[in-house]
Structures are given as C-alpha cells and as structure tokens.
Amino acid sequence: MKYCVLVAYVPDTASIIKIGGAGNRIDEGGIKWIISPYDEFALEEAIRLKEARGGEVTVITYGPDRGSTGLRECLARGADRAVHVMGGEATFGDAFAIARVLAAAVQKAGPFDLILCGIKGVGSDQSLVGAMVAELLDVPHVSGVVKLEVGEGSLTAQRDVEGGTEVFTAPLPCLVAAHKGLNEPRYPSLKGIMAAKKIPIETWKPADLGLDEAALGGAEATSRWLKLELPAAKAGGTILNGEEDPAGAARELARLLRHEAKAI
Amino acid sequence: MAAMADDSVASVREMVREFARRELAPHVREWDEASFFPAEVFRQLGELGMLGVLVPEEYGGAGLDYRHYVTIVAELAAVEPGVALSVAAHNSLCTNHILLFGSDEQKRQWLPRLARGEVLGAWGLTEPGAGSDAGGTRTTARREVDGWVINGAKNFITHATVGGVAVLTARTAPGSDHRGISAFLVPLDTRGVVRGKKEDKVGMRVSDTSSLILEDVRLPADALVGAEGEGFVQAMEVLDGGRISIAALGLGIARGALQAALSYARQRHQFGRPIASFQGIQFKLADMSVLVSAAELLTFRAAEAKDAGEKTTRLSSEAKLFASEAAVRVAEEAVQIHGGYGYTKDYPVEKLWRDAKLCTIGEGTSEIQRLVIARQLLGE
Ligand SMILES: Cc1cc2nc3c(=O)[nH]c(=O)nc-3n(C[C@H](O)[C@H](O)[C@H](O)COP(=O)(O)OP(=O)(O)OC[C@H]3O[C@@H](n4cnc5c(N)ncnc54)[C@H](O)[C@@H]3O)c2cc1C
Ligand SMILES: Cc1cc2nc3c(=O)[nH]c(=O)nc-3n(C[C@H](O)[C@H](O)[C@H](O)COP(=O)(O)OP(=O)(O)OC[C@H]3O[C@@H](n4cnc5c(N)ncnc54)[C@H](O)[C@@H]3O)c2cc1C
Numbered sequence: 084m085k086y087c088v089l090v091a092y093v094p095d096t097a098s099i100i101k102i103g104g105a106g107n108r109i110d111e112g113g114i115k116w117i118i119s120p121y122d123e124f125a126l127e128e129a130i131r132l133k134e135a136r137g138g139e140v141t142v143i144t145y146g147p148d149r150g151s152t153g154l155r156e157c158l159a160r161g162a163d164r165a166v167h168v169m170g171g172e173a174t175f176g177d178a179f180a181i182a183r184v185l186a187a188a189v190q191k192a193g194p195f196d197l198i199l200c201g202i203k204g205v206g207s208d209q210s211l212v213g214a215m216v217a218e219l220l221d222v223p224h225v226s227g228v229v230k231l232e233v234g235e236g237s238l239t240a241q242r243d244v245e246g247g248t249e250v251f252t253a254p255l256p257c258l259v260a261a262h263k264g265l266n267e268p269r270y271p272s273l274k275g276i277m278a279a280k281k282i283p284i285e286t287w288k289p290a291d292l293g294l295d296e297a298a299l300g301g302a303e304a305t306s307r308w309l310k311l312e313l314p315a316a317k318a319g320g321t322i323l324n325g326e327e328d329p330a331g332a333a334r335e336l337a338r339l340l341r342h343e344a345k346a347i
Numbered sequence: 348m349a350a351m352a353d354d355s356v357a358s359v360r361e362m363v364r365e366f367a368r369r370e371l372a373p374h375v376r377e378w379d380e381a382s383f384f385p386a387e388v389f390r391q392l393g394e395l396g397m398l399g400v401l402v403p404e405e406y407g408g409a410g411l412d413y414r415h416y417v418t419i420v421a422e423l424a425a426v427e428p429g430v431a432l433s434v435a436a437h438n439s440l441c442t443n444h445i446l447l448f449g450s451d452e453q454k455r456q457w458l459p460r461l462a463r464g465e466v467l468g469a470w471g472l473t474e475p476g477a478g479s480d481a482g483g484t485r486t487t488a489r490r491e492v493d494g495w496v497i498n499g500a501k502n503f504i505t506h507a508t509v510g511g512v513a514v515l516t517a518r519t520a521p522g523s524d525h526r527g528i529s530a531f532l533v534p535l536d537t538r539g540v541v542r543g544k545k546e547d548k549v550g551m552r553v554s555d556t557s558s559l560i561l562e563d564v565r566l567p568a569d570a571l572v573g574a575e576g577e578g579f580v581q582a583m584e585v586l587d588g589g590r591i592s593i594a595a596l597g598l599g600i601a602r603g604a605l606q607a608a609l610s611y612a613r614q615r616h617q618f619g620r621p622i623a624s625f626q627g628i629q630f631k632l633a634d635m636s637v638l639v640s641a642a643e644l645l646t647f648r649a650a651e652a653k654d655a656g657e658k659t660t661r662l663s664s665e666a667k668l669f670a671s672e673a674a675v676r677v678a679e680e681a682v683q684i685h686g687g688y689g690y691t692k693d694y695p696v697e698k699l700w701r702d703a704k705l706c707t708i709g710e711g712t713s714e715i716q717r718l719v720i721a722r723q724l725l726g727e
Contacts (some may be wrong), residue, residue, distance in 0.1 A: 159358065270362055
C-alpha cells in the first residue's frame with residue numbers, strides 16, 4: 084500500500100496574530116509554525132496503516148522554505164518520503180490554486196492507494212483543498228473521518244453527524260480528510276528524529292509539475308485575500324455587586340440585559 | 348555535520364517541550380500533592396527513547412550525545428523537575444554505570460530493557476553513614492565459592508521502590524579505604540533485598556526516593572561490575588556525567604521559574620501599573636536571566652567537553668554547582684515576584700523553589716562540588 088499525506092505548515096493556534104503587509108496578511112514575525120493539527124491525524128493514520136500492513140508513507144507540502152521543518156517532523160514520526168513543493172506566495176489563500184498544485188504533485192509522486200489530508204487547514208479553515216484535490220484526481224473522497232478501515236481495494240470510513248454517525252465505503256484509490264478523534268497522534272521519538280535527518284527532502288517547483296505559479300496566482304486565480312481585520316477589542320465587563328443588595332443587583336441585571344444587551 | 352547536529356538538538360527540544368506541555372503540565376500539582384510516581388509517563392518516555400538517551404543503538408538506545416541529553420533533562424525540568432530528576436538518575440547513574448563498566452553480558456542483559464524503560468534503574472552509593480563521604484561505605488560483599496553475599500543499607504536511593512535493577516557499591520575488602528569498594532549489579536527482586544521507607548520529601552515528590560536494606564543478598568559471581576576494588580573510582584566517573592545532568596536539571600528549573608515570573612510580572616498590576624514596569628522588578632528579572640544564561644553556557648560547555656571525550660571532573664562540578672545555586676536563587680526570586688500568591692500552591696513557583704533545593708544536595712552537595720573543583724585546580 085502506498086499512502087500520501089497532504090500536510091500544511093501553519094501558524095501555531097496559540098500564536099498572537101497581528102496584521103501586517105498590505106493589511107491582507109498576518110505579520111509573520113515571531114510566529115511559531117506547526118503541522119496543521121488535523122493533518123497530524125491524517126499522518127498518524129497513515130503511519131498506523133503502514134505499521135499494521137506494510138507500505139510507504141509520502142508526505143507532501145506546498146509552501147515556502149519553512150515547510151521543510153514540518154516535513155522533517157513528519158519523517159521523524161515515521162513517514163518514509165517527503166516532497167516539498169516550493170512556493171505558495173502567489174497563490175496564498177486560494178484553495179483551488181493550492182489544490183491544483185497539490186493534485187499535480189500527488190500525480191507525480193504517486194500512484195497512491197490512499198491520500199489523506201486534514202479536514203481543514205488551521206489559519207484559513209476553508210475545508211476546500213481536500214475535496215478539490217480529489218476532484219482533480221478524479222477519485223472519491225470522504226471528509227471528516229473519525230474511524231477508518233482499509234481493506235483490499237476499498238475502505239470503510241465513519242464520520243460523525245449531528246446525533247449519529249454515517250458510514251461510507253469507497254473504492255481505492257480514495258482521498259480521506261481526517262477529523263479530530265480519528266486517532267491520538269504520536270510524538271516523534273529520538274530515534275525517529277535522528278533517522279529523519281538522513282532522509283533527503285525532494286524539492287519541486289510548480290514549474291516541475293507543468294504549472295505556471297504566476298498564472299495560478301494571477302489570471303487564473305479564483306480567490307484572493309483582500310483584507311484582514313482583528314475582532315474589535317472587547318470592552319471590560321460590568322460587575323454588579325450583589326452582596327449588599329441582591330434584589331437591586333438582580334433588577335439592574337435585568338435592566339441591562341433588556342436595554343443595553345437587548346438579550347431579553 | 349555541526350549544523351546537522353544543532354538542527355537535531357532543536358528538533359529534540361521541540362519534541363520534549365511539546366511532550367512536557369501536554370503530558371506533564373496538566374498534572375503537576377496533583378502528582379506533587381499525592382507524591383505520585385507517574386508510571387505511564389515513564390512508559391511513554393521509554394517509547395520515545397528518553398530512558399536510553401546515551402545508550403548506543405546496538406543496545407536499543409537512542410545513541411545520542413550529552414548535548415541532546417542535557418536538552419532533554421532541562422526541558423522536562425522546566426515543567427516537572429521530579430520527572431526530570433528520575434530521567435537523569437535512570438540514564439546517567441544506573442544505566443550509564445552499566446554502559447561504562449559492565450561486561451558485554453551485563454550490557455546485553457540489561458541495557459535494552461533499561462533503554463526501553465521496561466525496567467527502571469537505581470544506583471546506590473549513599474548510606475546512612477556515608478553521604479558526602481561515599482568512601483565510608485559500610486555495606487559489605489563477602490566472597491563465597493559460588494558468588495557474593497551482600498549485607499548493609501543504602502538510603503536516599505532514587506527508584507528504590509519502583510526500580511527493577513540497581514548498581515550498588517559495597518566493601519569487598521574489610522577495613523580498607525575507598526580502594527576496597529566494588530560495584531554490583533543487583534536485580535531488586537533478589538531475595539534479601541528489602542525496599543525500605545519511602546521518603547516524604549520537600550520537593551521532587553514525584554521522583555521515588557527510598558532506602559534499600561540488604562540482608563544476606565546472594566548474587567552470582569558475575570554480578571560484580573568491572574574489577575574488584577574499582578567500585579568507588581567507577582562511581583566517581585559516573586558522577587562526572589551525572590553532575591552534568593543535575594546541572595541541566597537546575598538550568599531547566601531556573602528557566603521555568605524565570606518564565607513564570609516574567610508572565611506574572613506583566614499581568615499583575617499594582618499602583619495602577621504592571622509590576623514589570625517597576626525598575627526594582629526589572630532588575631530582578633534581568634539578574635535572573637543572567638543566571639539562566641550563565642547556567643546554560645556552563646552546562647553546555649561541560650556537555651560538549653564530555654562529547655569530545657575529555658575528562659570533565661572540574662567542568663561537571665562547576666556546571667552542577669553554578670546551575671544548582673542559580674536554580675535556587677531564580678526560583679526564590681520568582682516566588683518573591685509573585686508576592687503572596689507565590690507562597691500558595693495556586694502558582695507553580697513555590698514548587699519550583701522546593702524542587703530546586705535538591706539540586707544543591709543530590710549527586711554531591713554544593714560544598715562537595717567546591718572540594719572537587721579545588722582539588723582539580725590544585726592537582727591533588
Ligand atoms: C499566515 C498564514 C501562513 C501560512 N503559511 C503556510 C505555509 O507556509 N505552508 C503551508 O503549507 N500552509 C500555510 N498556511 C496555510 C495555508 O495557507 C492553507 O492551508 C491554505 O491556504 C489552504 O487553506 P484552506 O483553508 O483552503 O485549506 P483547507 O481546505 O482547510 O485544508 C484542508 C487540507 O488540505 C491540505 N492542505 C491545504 N493546504 C495545503 C498545502 N499548502 N500543502 C499541503 N497540504 C495542504 C491539508 O491536509 C489541510 O488539512 C498559512 C496560513 C496562514 C493563515
Ligand atoms: C531526592 C534525593 C535523591 C537522591 N538519589 C540518590 C541516588 O539515587 N543514589 C545515591 O547514592 N544517593 C542519592 N541521594 C543522596 C545524596 O547524594 C546525598 O544526600 C548527598 O550526597 C549528601 O549526603 P548526606 O545527605 O549524607 O549529607 P552529609 O554528607 O551528611 O552532609 C551534611 C552537610 O555537611 C556538609 N559536608 C559534608 N562533608 C563536608 C566537607 N568535607 N566539607 C564541607 N562540608 C561538608 C554537606 O555539604 C552538607 O551540607 C539522593 C538524595 C536526595 C535528597
């Protein structure tokens with residue numbers, strides 16, 4: 084079995100976000116970068132499948148230089164091969180452009196029996212790339228998977244829906260987008276970290292995939308980030324002292340809820 | 348090559364930091380209060396390779412050097428110093444003693460299990476009557492036709508309760524000086540080994556510390572580690588490495604305390620301003636930062652010398668002495684910066700302060716480090 088995992092290297096969810104550039108990007112100074120948490124589930128699942136039944140796990144990222152650090156971590160956790168498609172500046176935030184690059188990379192690196200990605204990439208959270216890649220590769224896809232069984236030539240995947248679960252079967256090759264709950268990702272071991280140093284990361288450019296990145300981000304762009312805004316700073320809350328006069332405080336609370344917050 | 352090694356130190360630091368943040372941080376207070384030894388954490392540490400850091404891969408270890416090792420101990424110590432102490436004692440005392448002086452057979456039998464964490468290691472030098480004066484060992488090993496019989500008592504032994512095997516020193520030549528002391532490998536389920544009282548300690552409470560009583564413990568002839576009469580010299584060499592890990596322990600505690608103090612000083616307002624805006628507090632933070640940086644430099648200096656194969660007796664003691672005292676100072680200042688809140692269990696600094704104090708005592712007190720350093724300087 085050959086497994087492919089699409090991994091986005093994204094700002095740590097605990098980062099303090101500031102807006103920079105021309106007001107349509109975040110200020111990347113001081114940001115810590117991490118493997119997008121949902122992609123960790125995807126990677127863990129691929130490694131477990133490999134450990135249980137043999138095979139090879141390839142990880143692919145599309146983005147700037149720093150992405151290699153993320154790929155190293157994937158190798159340390161047990162991936163066998165890593166492909167870094169360098170770039171991403173021109174196509175930033177355009178899910179379809181990103182999907183075209185990734186689909187082409189998957190095709191060049193493959194063939195694969197199973198492609199895994201996260202249900203969403205932290206930072207932009209659009210949940211678009213996985214489905215688009217599947218469509219471009221003309222393979223079925225199941226999204227939001229919390230349980231996965233892979234058989235000969237087909238898979239069974241479970242996803243949680245409001246008040247129940249859905250069970251899907253699909254033929255291989257197939258793309259699966261992982262959700263929280265699929266597994267508990269491992270830490271890279273010391274041996275894994277050292278072994279990962281010895282695996283060369285393959286670096287490709289979109290041009291190596293027959294794609295013109297400038298066109299992808301220019302004439303062929305499907306979406307562009309125009310403006311980012313931080314949420315309005317929260318005003319300090321109002322504290323009503325109910326110790327001395329509970330009835331008065333309750334009256335004041337009701338008044339505020341009705342007339343100020345307009346909640347009742 | 349150097350660039351690659353640096354890179355792997357950074358990756359290891361990142362992994363251990365994440366591990367400590369997720370697996371240790373949420374439980375620190377609960378484990379401390381219950382004096383609970385988190386066996387599950389040690390199973391995970393074993394899986395990740397952190398219980399066989401210095402053990403070569405052929406014996407199932409991670410095969411890393413001291414720079415990686417001190418990085419690991421310091422990162423764990425910044426969050427849960429007791430776990431870091433146990434990791435340090437397991438790796439650099441018991442396991443390293445077998446690695447440095449064990450026979451091929453002893454290494455094959457024990458190192459893979461120690462490195463995987465299937466068995467935790469203990470190391471018994473200290474006795475009720477032989478602390479700083481470790482050469483004063485009263486535990487005896489009597490030679491018999493088919494092996495050895497050991498009698499005596501060891502105290503303050505890390506992992507005496509939870510451990511599976513120990514390297515112990517015992518006097519093989521009655522009435523001798525330190526040259527009559529030998530080292531033995533003792534599975535702790537051997538008949539006659541009694542695990543004594545668990546110490547109710549001020550700090551480092553998750554780390555298991557107990558006494559061991561040895562009553563007619565019969566060991567096979569091949570339980571001897573290295574040559575007869577070399578146990579004390581072996582122990583001193585083991586401590587050359589061990590003290591670097593206690594330096595790392597101090598470094599981690601100091602760094603953890605500085606971090607806590609920094610974030611508290613930014614948040615806490617008095618006189619209408621964050622206390623971090625007062626010069627009196629800023630000077631404290633600056634001095635703490637200098638101590639942390641100096642401790643880090645000395646610790647890594649000793650680690651690098653060790654990795655280069657140099658004799659590190661003086662450097663190890665210097666790093667251990669400085670980083671330990673720095674940890675105590677920085678943790679105390681962190682409590683001070685927290686004011687009354689620092690004196691409660693709601694903030695992590697009181698625990699770091701309690702934990703830090705072990706560093707100036709274990710593996711040779713600060714006074715003993717000064718003796719060692721002076722002897723090295725004077726060439727005695
Ligand atoms: C400030 C900022 C900087 C970023 N920098 C990088 C970066 O350096 N490198 C990077 O890879 N991402 C980076 N990202 C994330 C990246 O922009 C998004 O993943 C991308 O825009 C797709 O967004 P999406 O919401 O459509 O993805 P989604 O559709 O929500 O993503 C679903 C899944 O598709 C896969 N996927 C998405 N994008 C990629 C990708 N580029 N490479 C491989 N797999 C992918 C992942 O498995 C992901 O879980 C950054 C995001 C922000 C906010
Ligand atoms: C949590 C913990 C874990 C430990 N783990 C282990 C372990 O795993 N294995 C092990 O073998 N031991 C272990 N120890 C024991 C530790 O190494 C000893 O406690 C330490 O060496 C000091 O010995 P002592 O307690 O007998 O103090 P003492 O030697 O009685 O010292 C008392 C005081 O006298 C001072 N002093 C002694 N001699 C001199 C001198 N010549 N000049 C100036 N001052 C002097 C000391 O510095 C100290 O201040 C552990 C201790 C603790 C607290």
